[in-house]
Amino acid sequence: MNEALLRSLTPSVLGILVRRGADFAAAEDAVQDALVEAVRGWPADQPRDAKGWLVTVAWRRFLDATRADAARRRREDLVDEEPAPGPSPAVDDTLQLYFLCAHPSLTPSSAVALTLRAVGGLTTRQIAQAYLVPEATMAQRISRAKRAVSGVRFDQPGDVATVLRVLYLVFNEGYSGDVDLAAEAIRLTRQLAAAIDHPEVAGLLALMLLHHARRAARTAPDGSLVPLAEQDRGRWDTESIAEGVEILQAALARDRLGEFQAQAAIAALHADAPTAEETDWVQIVEWYDELARLTDSPVVRLNRAVAVGEADGSRAGLAALVALDDSLPRHAAVAAYLHERGGDLATAARLYAEAAHKAPNLAERDHLTRQAARLNARRCR
Amino acid sequence: MAKYLLLKHYRGAPASVNDVPMDQWSPEEISAHVQYMNDFAARLEKTGEFVDGQALAPEGAWVRYDGEGRPPVTDGPFAETKDLIAGWMIIDVDSYERAISLAGELSAAPGAGGKPIHEWLEVRPFLAAPPTITE
Structure with a gap:
């Protein structure tokens, strides 16, 4: 079967x-x-x-x-x-279901759960395991979501952007469990791309494929995080990269840029570099400029500061950082990195420890604590 | 079977024997520590005694109800003197002695210099549901 x-x-x-x-x-x-x-x-x-x-x-x-x-x-x-x-009309029905399950009246967590069940065909138990909540809780979440959209007419056109946000959430919340949520998000986005011709759907699919390609290289055997620059690029999935790049190029050629295409373009530039040193940071900064124009997101400007630091030196990166609110998530981590590149190891170590204190998850906390420890050990020698 | 909560503190517990902040360890010592914790949880899963384990961020706030129609009052960040929980493990074991012995093992996790931290852990029994037979 x-x-x-x-x-x-x-x-x-x-x-x-x-x-x-x-x-x-x-x-x-x-x-x-x-x-x-x-x-x-x-x-x-x-x-x-x-x-x-x-x-x-x-x-x-x-x-x-x-x-x-x-x-x-x-x-x-x-x-x-x-x-x-x-x-x-199978294609239309599929598309309508995506719209319904991502309906704006649903909270993000409800939309995610409903999409995984009604579009993805996962059982409530599988979804509950994937999100680490009791099955009864997930069952309630899904039935409330179903009630919430039960009055929505099935033939109303929906907004693709809301569907993309839901799929992005599924991809990005990579909890463990029986179900591989990242792979499931790719499958659902691929299915969506077959049902609707839209450059941002293609952009999101490309973005997912390009990130997924690096997955095996992203963690060490002991479970610790391996940053992009230190990843063994031989372990990147070249097939997935090639597919992502091809989909992205076709989308970009249509000249209707959106945030997912811009993010995918950045991921593609990383994927393109045979070594970390050969990364085309100048182009990456340009794409971050596009992305900042499209989204006006402070998180984008924070990532842009890293790229500026690589393209124009740590001092320029730190200057780009000054304009940003230091309560932003990962602000301290970015500052630490740029100070280390600039040779100020004492400040970098202090900021890495501060970043570890504020880390949003255990893997990042361990990684940042290790970075602080590495610099402290080097300074003591 | 009885459930116990093993509580780990950022602060508020008596000082451990090997009391060095983690960012002063070597990266290898950190890896060894993380490995020890993972192995410990994995072993308890195998013996059928593991229930749950979670870590908490050091930040948070006090919150209380402030009356009808008013938003809750918050008080944060926490004062430096507040007892601060770092995380927990819930185990389901046959006896109090077993809970104590497991907490002892957890407290022996390696720290600076690869030596056990001897960290103080709080062991708290759950209040269980009443038994069916009472007399």
Whole structure:
């Protein structure tokens, strides 16, 4: 039984049920039931038309549930309305589901959970494990989210930008667990890119592929973080890089720049450099300028300061840093790095220790503490 | 089985024997420490005694209700004298003695000079649900 195939069919099967008149929440439950049945029954006997099978079983489950708890008349209406089986607009349905699950009325965490279940076909248990919360909590989050969007008309066009933000969140919150959220985010973005022709969707897909390509090199065997400059570039996934670059180039050629394309361009320039020393920092600074223009984000300007430090020397980098609020996350870490490059090891060590104190996660804290320790050890010698 | 909370402090606990701030260790000593902690948790998972382990950031604030229609009052950052929890591990073990012995092992994590830190850890039993048979 091919779980990947099953999961890829989830959004179109769900879309068909909703188009037939099932309300979204009930249809989503029915599709999950059908998926569970397929996982159990298919190893022995996989149907030739997997999607048709899922639609039939899910629809039957939906009718059973409706019969059990809803008014008889509503059910009869639905049975009467059931359309003849035939070709269905799979692509449109998939796209509508992305919009629905990323609906602006949902909080980010609800949108993420709903997307993973209704579009990704993951079970509540898998999503709960991935986000380290109890299954009952995740079940509530998903059912509240479903209720929140149940009144939304399925054929309203949505905003691609909200969908992209949700997928970006899934990719970026790389918690551990059975499910590889980064790989899942790539799969869902790829599926979205097939359903809609939009340069920012391509930009996000390229960005994910380029970052994912470096994953194996990003942690040492002991689990500690390896910064970009020290990564073994031989361990980068060249296939993933090539695909990301190709997708990005096609998107950029359309001349509708957006923040994800700009971020991907920066990632591509890093991927392009055979060694850290050969990185084209001047171009990277230019892309950060574009990105700052597009987003006006202080985090972008903080990263830009690092790039300026590499392109024009640490003094220029520190000058770029002066304009920024020092309460920004990672401000101290960036300042420490630039001071170290400028040769002021005592200040750098102090700032690394301060940055470790403010680190948002354990891996970064350990890394920054090690940086402080490395400089302190060197100064003592 | 009974659950115990092993609490680690940034400050507020009695001073440990090998009391050197981590950024004064060597990078190798830090790696050895992290490895020891990971191995310890992994071993407890294997023995079926591990429940949860989390680390806390050193920053935070006091918060309290300030009456109907008013936003909560906050007081932060914490004063230098505040007892500050760094993190915890929850274990589910057969006896108090086992909890004490495991906390002792955790406290032996290597620190500066590769020597055990001898850090003071707080061991707190959970108040459990009442048993079915009481008489």
